[in-house]
Structures are given as C-alpha cells and as structure tokens.
Amino acid sequence: MTELPRLPTSGGCRDEPILKQRGQREVFCGLTGIIWLHRKMQDAFFLVVGSRTCAHLLQSAAGVMIFAEPRFGTAILEETDLAGLADAQSELDKVVDQLLARRTDIKQLFLVGSCPSEVIKLDLSRAAERMTERYAPSVRVLNFSGSGIETTFTQGEDACLASMVPVLPKTDERQLMLVGALPDVVEEQAISLLADMGIGPIRVLPAPRSDTGLGIGDKTMFALTQPFLGDTHAALERRGARHLPAPFPFGEEGTTAWLRTIADEFGVDDATFERVTAAPRARARKAITQASDALRGKSIFFFPDSQLEIPLARFLTRECGMEAIEVGAPFIHKGIVGPDLDMLAQGPTLSEGQDVDLQLDRCRDARPDLTVCGLGLANPLEAEGLATKWAIELVFTPVHFYEQAGDLAGLFSRPVRRAELLDLEVTA
Amino acid sequence: MKLTVWTYEGPPHVGAMRVATGMTGLHYVLHAPQGDTYADLLFTMIERRNHRPPVTYTTFQARDLGSDTANLFKTSLQDAYARFQPEALIVGASCTAELIQDDPGGMAETMDIPVPVIPLELPSYQRKENFGADETFFQIVRTLAKPVARTARISCNLIGPTALGFRHRDDITEITALLSDMGVSVNVVAPMTARPSDIARMGAAHFNVLMYPETAETAARWMARELDQPYTTIVPIGVGATRDFVAEVAGITGVTPYLDDSRLRLPWYSKSVDSTYLTGKRVFLFGDGTHVAAAARIARDEMGFEVVGMGCYNREMARPIRALAKDYGVAATITDDYLEVERVIEALQPEMILGTQMERHIGKRLGIPCAVISAPVHVQDFPARYSPQMGIEGANVIFDTWVHPLVMGLEEHLLHMFRDDFEFHDAAGPSHHGGHAPRPGAAAGPAPQAAPSPRDISEPEKTGADIIWLADAERELKKIPFFVRGKARRNTETFASERGVARISVETLYEAKAHYAR
Numbered sequence: 001m002t003e004l005p006r007l008p009t010s011g012g013c014r015d016e017p018i019l020k021q022r023g024q025r026e027v028f029c030g031l032t033g034i035i036w037l038h039r040k041m042q043d044a045f046f047l048v049v050g051s052r053t054c055a056h057l058l059q060s061a062a063g064v065m066i067f068a069e070p071r072f073g074t075a076i077l078e079e080t081d082l083a084g085l086a087d088a089q090s091e092l093d094k095v096v097d098q099l100l101a102r103r104t105d106i107k108q109l110f111l112v113g114s115c116p117s118e119v120i121k122l123d124l125s126r127a128a129e130r131m132t133e134r135y136a137p138s139v140r141v142l143n144f145s146g147s148g149i150e151t152t153f154t155q156g157e158d159a160c161l162a163s164m165v166p167v168l169p170k171t172d173e174r175q176l177m178l179v180g181a182l183p184d185v186v187e188e189q190a191i192s193l194l195a196d197m198g199i200g201p202i203r204v205l206p207a208p209r210s211d212t213g214l215g216i217g218d219k220t221m222f223a224l225t226q227p228f229l230g231d232t233h234a235a236l237e238r239r240g241a242r243h244l245p246a247p248f249p250f251g252e253e254g255t256t257a258w259l260r261t262i263a264d265e266f267g268v269d270d271a272t273f274e275r276v277t278a279a280p281r282a283r284a285r286k287a288i289t290q291a292s293d294a295l296r297g298k299s300i301f302f303f304p305d306s307q308l309e310i311p312l313a314r315f316l317t318r319e320c321g322m323e324a325i326e327v328g329a330p331f332i333h334k335g336i337v338g339p340d341l342d343m344l345a346q347g348p349t350l351s352e353g354q355d356v357d358l359q360l361d362r363c364r365d366a367r368p369d370l371t372v373c374g375l376g377l378a379n380p381l382e383a384e385g386l387a388t389k390w391a392i393e394l395v396f397t398p399v400h401f402y403e404q405a406g407d408l409a410g411l412f413s414r415p416v417r418r419a420e421l422l423d424l425e426v427t428a
Numbered sequence: 429m430k431l432t433v434w435t436y437e438g439p440p441h442v443g444a445m446r447v448a449t450g451m452t453g454l455h456y457v458l459h460a461p462q463g464d465t466y467a468d469l470l471f472t473m474i475e476r477r478n479h480r481p482p483v484t485y486t487t488f489q490a491r492d493l494g495s496d497t498a499n500l501f502k503t504s505l506q507d508a509y510a511r512f513q514p515e516a517l518i519v520g521a522s523c524t525a526e527l528i529q530d531d532p533g534g535m536a537e538t539m540d541i542p543v544p545v546i547p548l549e550l551p552s553y554q555r556k557e558n559f560g561a562d563e564t565f566f567q568i569v570r571t572l573a574k575p576v577a578r579t580a581r582i583s584c585n586l587i588g589p590t591a592l593g594f595r596h597r598d599d600i601t602e603i604t605a606l607l608s609d610m611g612v613s614v615n616v617v618a619p620m621t622a623r624p625s626d627i628a629r630m631g632a633a634h635f636n637v638l639m640y641p642e643t644a645e646t647a648a649r650w651m652a653r654e655l656d657q658p659y660t661t662i663v664p665i666g667v668g669a670t671r672d673f674v675a676e677v678a679g680i681t682g683v684t685p686y687l688d689d690s691r692l693r694l695p696w697y698s699k700s701v702d703s704t705y706l707t708g709k710r711v712f713l714f715g716d717g718t719h720v721a722a723a724a725r726i727a728r729d730e731m732g733f734e735v736v737g738m739g740c741y742n743r744e745m746a747r748p749i750r751a752l753a754k755d756y757g758v759a760a761t762i763t764d765d766y767l768e769v770e771r772v773i774e775a776l777q778p779e780m781i782l783g784t785q786m787e788r789h790i791g792k793r794l795g796i797p798c799a800v801i802s803a804p805v806h807v808q809d810f811p812a813r814y815s816p817q818m819g820i821e822g823a824n825v826i827f828d829t830w831v832h833p834l835v836m837g838l839e840e841h842l843l844h845m846f847r848d849d850f851e852f853h854d855a856a857g858p859s860h861h862g863g864h865a866p867r868p869g870a871a872a873g874p875a876p877q878a879a880p881s882p883r884d885i886s887e888p889e890k891t892g893a894d895i896i897w898l899a900d901a902e903r904e905l906k907k908i909p910f911f912v913r914g915k916a917r918r919n920t921e922t923f924a925s926e927r928g929v930a931r932i933s934v935e936t937l938y939e940a941k942a943h944y945a946r
Binding site (some may be wrong): 023024025026027028029030031032049051052053055057059060061069073074075076077078079081082088091092094095098099111115116118119120129147148149150152357374375376377379380382383 | 429438485551756
C-alpha cells in the first residue's frame with residue numbers, strides 16, 4: 001500500500017488567515033499566457049485587440065523574439081477606432097480577413113480582449129460569433145479576455161481554456177480529461193503513467209489541434225495539472241464533468257497524491273499503482289535529495305505571480321527542507337489549492353493580492369535566503385544581496401511529475417548555489 | 429486598426445519611463461492597469477538595472493472602473509511622494525487610463541504636493557516611445573530649467589541619453605572626454621544621470637550637445653529659444669562625423685578645434701590590405717533615423733561598402749532619411765512594419781544588414797550577416813566592456829562590430845577554391861564564429877534544417893515573373909558560396925529580365941557575372 005501523504009500535525013494552512021493588501025501590483029496581465037499557449041495549440045492564432053502596449057508586452061515578456069513569424073499578433077487600436085464603435089467591429093473584420101487569407105494553416109482563431117478593448121466595451125464575443133459563421137467550418141473563432149484589469153498572468157490561460165469548454169461536443173464516454181497546457185514531454189509522461197495503470201481513454205485540454213475530437217459530458221472526470229484554472233474548472237463543471245481535487249503534481253509527493261486520486265476514481269488496485277509508480281518515485285526521491293541539498297534549512301519568500309506559489313511552497317517545505325516565510329499568490333482559490341494548503345504546515349504568512357512596496361518592506365526585513373519574484377523585482381533584490389528565482393521560468397520549464405521533480409528543486413537551488421559559489425574578493 | 433507582429437517602439441509612456449529611469453530624484457506616477465508593470469523588466473532585465481524604475485503604477489482593475497479610479501490615482505500619488513520623497517514628479521496615463529479620462533495632471537494640481545508635479549500628455553493611440561521620451565524630457569526642462577548665470581569656463585550640457593538607450597552609457601563618457609580635450613566642460617548630462625535640481629541649472633551651460641535628436645530635439649529647440657543656448661546638429665558617430673562635430677563645437681564656442689586621434693584605428697584598419705574584401709559589400713541600413721544617417725556615411729565613406737538601401741522606423745525622421753537616401757541613390761524604407769522591412773531585404777539581397785535586433789532576426793532567417801547599429805535594444809546591446817558608438821573609440825568599436833559578422837577576406841577565397849570542402853560549406857558560417865553546423869549528409873545523421881517560416885503569403889514570388897532556372901544553371905548557382913549566392917541569383921535574374929531571357933542557363937549566369945563585374 002502506497003503511504004498517503006502525512007498531514008502536518010499542527011494542522012494545515014487551509015483555514016489560516018490571509019493577508020490582503022491593496023496597492024501597486026507587480027505582475028503581468030493575462031496576455032502573457034499567449035506566449036506558451038500558441039506553441040501548445042499548433043493550429044491556433046491569438047489576435048490581441050489592444051494597444052501598442054499590448055504588442056510591446058508580448059514581445060518583451062518572453063524576453064525573446066521567436067525566430068519566424070509567430071502565431072500571435074496585435075490589432076492595434078488607433079485614434080480612428082476609438083471615435084466610433086461600429087467602425088471598430090468592421091475594422092476588426094478587415095484585419096481578420098487579411099490574417100486568415102494569408103494564414104490558411106489557422107483552424108482556431110482567438111480574439112483576445114485587452115484593457116483598452118474592455119474599457120471601450122468592444123464586444124469581442126459578438127465579433128467571434130459573426131466570424132465563426134463567416135468562416136465555418138474551416139476556422140472556429142473564440143474570444144477571451146487577457147486584459148490586465150481582469151486577469152493576472154496565468155489567468156490568461158484559464159480564460160482561454162474556459163472559452164473552449166462551451167463549444168466542445170458532447171460525449172457520453174467515460175473518460176479522463178487532463179486540463180492545463182503542459183510541455184509535450186511532461187504531458188506524455190503523465191499519460192503514459194496513467195495508461196500503464198489501465199486508465200483510459202485520456203484526453204487533454206488544450207488539445208494540440210482543434211480536430212482531435214475532444215468531447216465532454218457527465219461521464220468526464222477531470223484533473224487539473226495547473227492550479228490557476230478556476231474559471232475553466234467552473235466551465236467544465238457546468239458541462240457536467242466532475243473534478244478530482246488533489247494536490248498538484250509537483251515533486252514526488254504531489255505527483256503520487258495526484259495520481260492516487262485519479263487511480264482511486266478509476267478503481268486501480270494498490271499493486272498496479274505500486275508497480276507503475278515505484279521506479280519513477282524512487283528516481284524522483286533520489287533526484288530531489290541531490291538537487292535540494294543546497295535548499296535544506298533555507299528560507300523562502302514568494303511574491304505573487306503565477307498562482308503556483310502554494311503548491312510550490314508545499315513541495316519546497318516538505319520535500320526540500322525549506323522554511324517558507326511568506327507565500328504570496330495573486331488569487332487563492334481554496335476549491336483548487338485546498339489539498340495543497342492542507343499539506344502546508346502553518347507558519348508562513350499567506351497573502352493574496354499585493355501592495356508591492358509594503359511587501360518589499362516585509363521581504364527586506366525577513367532577508368530570506370531565496371525570494372521568488374517577477375523579472376521586474378529580481379535584479380533590484382539581487383543588488384540588495386537577496387538571492388532570487390524568477391517566477392516566470394516556472395511556467396516555461398517542464399517541472400511537473402516524477403521525472404522533472406529533481407529539475408524543479410534544481411531551479412530553486414541553482415540561485416542559492418550560485419550565490420555561494422561566486423567569489424570576487426581578494427583571496428589573501 | 430493595424431495588425432502588428434513585432435514593434436520597433438513601445439508606447440509613449442515607455443519613453444517617459446526611459447527618461448524617469450535615467451534620472452535620479454524624479455518619480456513617475458503612471459495611471460495604468462496592473463499588466464503595464466511589465467515595462468519594469470525592460471530596465472531590470474535588458475539593461476540589468478540594479479534598482480526598480482522610479483515608477484508607481486496605480487494598477488486599477490475592472491471593478492474600479494466607474495467608481496474610484498480617480499481616488500486611486502490620488503492615493504498613489506500621495507503615497508509615492510511620501511515613500512520616495514522625490515525632488516519632482518511626473519504624472520500621466522498609459523493607453524488604458526487615457527480612455528477613462530481621469531486627468532492625472534489636473535488631479536495632481538489640486539493636491540498640494542510640495543514639489544513640482546509635471547503633467548504629461550502622451551497620446552498613446554497616435555504616438556510612440558521616442559515621442560514619449562522627447563516630450564517628457566521637454567516638459568521637465570520647460571518646467572524646471574531657468575535662466576541662470578553662465579559658467580566661467582566654456583561648458584555644455586549633453587542632452588538626449590536615456591535609460592535603455594543604445595550605448596548611451598558609453599557615449600556619455602566618450603563625448604565628455606572629447607570635449608574636455610578641447611577645454612569644454614560638461615555642465616549637466618540629461619536626462620540620464622541628472623537630478624531635477626541639475627535640470628534647474630542647465631541654463632548655466634554655453635551650449636547644448638544634442639546627442640540623440642530622437643529623445644531631446646524638442647528640449648534643445650526650447651533651450652535655444654528660451655535660454656539662448658545653441659545646440660550641435662552633428663551627431664559624432666564615425667570618423668568624419670566626429671571631426672565635423674569638433675569643428676562645429678569650435679564654431680559655436682570659438683575654442684580651437686582639437687581631436688586626439690592617437691587611439692583612432694578605423695582609418696588604418698580600413699586602408700590595410702586585408703580590408704580589400706570589404707570593397708563594395710552591399711549593405712542595407714535600418715534603425716532609428718539618427719543612427720542610420722551616421723551609419724550610411726561610415727558605410728560608404730569609411731568602410732567602402734555600397735549602400736543598397738536604407739530606412740528608419742521613426743516617422744519623425746522620415747524627411748531627413750528620404751533626403752539622404754536620395755543622395756545615395758537608393759530608395760528609403762520608412763515603416764514600422766517588420767514584415768515590410770523583411771520583404772525589402774529579401775528583394776535587395778544585401779551581403780550585410782546594419783540594423784536593429786529585429787533585422788538580426790531577419791538576417792538569421794535569410795542567412796545574411798547583420799550587425800546591430802540602433803535601438804530597439806536587447807540584453808546583448810549592454811556589453812560589460814566599454815563600447816561607445818560616438819567619437820574615436822566609437823569608430824573603432826564600429827569597425828570591429830561591422831566586420832565581425834562577415835566571412836573574412838582570405839577565408840572568402842578559400843570558400844571559392846574548395847567549394848564542396850567538408851569544413852568550408854554553406855552551413856558552416858564564418859570560421860571565427862562558434863556553433864558550426866555539421867556538413868549536411870556527412871557523418872552524423874541529417875543536418876539541422878533552418879526552421880521553416882510558417883507564413884504562407886509573405887514569401888515573395890520567385891523574382892522575374894516568368895524566369896526559369898535550368899537545372900544546370902541552378903547547380904552552378906549552388907557552387908557559388910552562400911554569402912554571395914543571393915546577390916548572384918538576383919543579378920542574374922535582373923540581367924535576364926532586362927534582356928527578355930526567360931530561361932537562365934549556365935551561359936546566362938556567367939554573362940550576368942561578366943556584366944556586373946567590378
């Protein structure tokens with residue numbers, strides 16, 4: 001029998017008070033998700049309807065320009081579009097006509113709302129309906145908002161996936177749906193572990209292409225692979241699918257608990273579960289032990305960024321021996337991260353939302369050994385002598401499941417080791 | 429509405445941030461939604477700044493709209509003043525806040541902040557980053573600079589350098605030294621390095637050195653008018669321009685022109701025999717107007733290249749660049765559309781691109797070497813070493829930078845001699861660069877293919893409507909080294925179409941070669 005995770009004796013963090021402050025936030029908007037979503041959905045184009053700022057964000061946030069023409073772009077609103085809304089709709093039609101004429105490989109088009117398009121109340125759902133009729137059946141047009149007044153960073157992916165749920169065909173097949181955009185290598189590992197236990201069919205949202213026949217219905221069980229999918233969770237439940245709540249599959253313990261929840265639902269016996277997971281679990285433990293050497297006994301402070309903070313704090317405190325000082329998240333959705341909160345021992349300050357100046361004051365007072373924060377804060381904090389880990393790397397890098405557990409610990413230990421490694425003083 | 433993939437310039441409030449971040453003792457309160465804070469990383473990551481940009485974002489959310497976004501602005505301004513205690517504040521709106529019309533400037537006026545609060549009007553839906561920087565600096569100067577007594581020694585202000593500027597950090601050092609050699613001291617460098625209190629004493633300088641017209645020309649004109657300070661019009665990038673700049677400064681100030689050129693190596697390096705291969709290299713120039721104009725002169729007069737095209741992305745410089753292109757007998761490409769620039773480059777088939785980081789990507793895709801001469805910048809444009817563009821050292825740096833991407837002279841000959849050599853082949857690239865690809869088909873498996881572009885339309889049609897390459901000619905063309913093959917193809921097709929030849933044979937190829945021989 002695989003032992004279940006032991007809950008902290010002092011009680012978990014689920015019912016701990018949450019510090020909420022209102023002030024300047026230092027986070028990306030939901031448009032940022034397009035950077036990885038467009039790689040994941042290979043026949044999709046993401047058209048942001050926004051301003052020059054949106055376009056500038058998209059090319060700056062990734063820190064790289066993708067070699068070749070990407071499958072995203074911005075329809076930049078100009079003075080004339082702001083004058084009358086009727087104009088903006090027909091202008092948008094023109095841009096989409098142009099785009100689809102030259103990109104015949106596109107089967108799904110997402111119209112992505114931004115701060116300016118929300119403020120001028122440009123109705124993108126109406127536009128999407130109109131265009132779906134116009135381009136059916138070759139292109140499906142959907143819309144979601146990635147605006148900074150509505151969404152924070154990874155919520156963009158949530159909004160995107162949620163927009164796809166209502167148009168999924170109905171199926172009565174009993175199936176498992178894995179929800180969340182993961183790097184292919186990680187997704188394949190998850191599917192292969194579950195398939196080896198005899199679980200199937202397994203579907204993935206988002207599918208790599210729109211023609212994979214992904215359906216949904218009352219007999220669909222879904223497991224989230226990312227903790228930021230609150231709206232998608234609600235949309236899936238509205239379609240009759242049932243959520244399998246579990247800790248998130250980070251680290252050996254999280255992965256095992258996540259797999260166990262699914263295995264139980266699908267009636268997998270202990271022997272089978274043990275047979276499939278024993279070897280990768282042992283590998284994961286070994287890799288974590290090696291990679292977390294530099295982390296044991298060290299303190300960590302999370303600025304809010306991706307909503308991965310709570311599951312990661314659980315992994316780092318329980319499996320890597322770290323002590324969490326503050327765990328900040330842009331949003332805390334207890335229905336989703338509840339199982340992780342149960343496992344996170346009381347002690348750290350839990351904070352939701354942000355007043356970045358006050359949070360920086362707390363961070364400087366605490367002088368953590370490692371600070372997890374966005375790119376805007378990392379170098380300034382390093383300059384103050386605080387080792388940092390850029391949070392954005394955690395959503396771009398394969399970090400889920402057993403085989404990546406060591407890499408995940410490594411992402412955190414590298415800056416700590418580096419801080420200890422560099423020696424620029426005289427030796428005498 | 430305009431479809432955009434990559435942009436050369438950010439929105440105007442990013443220009444304002446470049447001014448604010450370059451300065452100290454100034455704070456920018458920006459009415460903006462939360463996502464706009466991405467702009468901080470431009471400075472902390474690309475430029476590796478060790479402090480946060482001095483910007484407070486009000487970060488309003490959807491639920492604030494229509495209720496108290498105005499109050500949110502006031503609270504943010506009050507808090508920012510209390511926390512940062514700046515000597516002056518600038519306030520403004522980003523693109524979204526512009527739409528909700530809260531009037532940050534008007535609100536700030538009612539608030540009794542005990543330091544100057546300078547309102548910015550930066551129309552986000554019409555203008556761009558350079559305008560934002562230029563206008564912000566102008567407003568700061570207009571508010572804070574007052575007529576003051578001139579310094580006893582002849583002095584000047586260096587104006588234009590900002591945070592996130594292309595080599596601004598090192599240009600300041602170079603030009604300060606150059607002027608010091610002439611006996612001219614620097615009064616204030618602004619906006620970068622200046623405090624608001626320094627801006628107040630800019631009037632003490634005898635004249636202004638306008639280093640970057642993109643970011644300081646409006647301020648320069650205002651100071652000429654209001655503070656009676658003439659400004660320089662020559663940007664000292666390149667040997668000739670640096671000499672002209674020295675003469676211009678001498679003319680303005682009456683000091684004896686002097687230039688210590690003992691460290692200047694470009695002229696000799698360019699004359700030395702190993703540089704013969706640079707003769708007539710066909711280059712395409714693209715960037716901001718100022719850097720392109722400077723690069724055109726260096727390319728033609730100091731390196732012996734042939735300029736086959738030029739352009740700029742900032743419309744403010746369209747007129748001078750069009751005029752310059754006319755002088756050079758080439759067409760000007762004035763556009764901020766990356767795909768259009770790519771089309772022009774594809775059609776011209778230059779042997780080298782002198783452009784921005786965007787053209788570096790185009791060059792990578794088309795297999796054309798590229799050296800970067802202008803913003804927009806990338807983390808690589810902030811080298812640890814001293815690396816100015818201006819003055820004597822700037823000329824040396826430019827020589828090295830421009831020659832580096834090219835296949836060197838003798839290597840070029842070896843490539844011609846041993847066309848199908850296992851080390852010298854198309855995929856290998858110049859031998860002094862790392863990361864050589866293995867020879868296609870040789871030894872270890874399939875060679876990596878260049879990523880195919882997913883585009884469907886922007887591939888230009890094969891030039892010359894109905895011209896066909898016969899198989900022999902196509903094979904012969906492949907024997908021509910890759911770095912001149914594009915030119916050979918284009919020349920041959922032009923030659924054929926001018927003569928109404930529809931099928932290109934080996935004969936046609938060599939006739940064309942003879943025709944274009946230089």
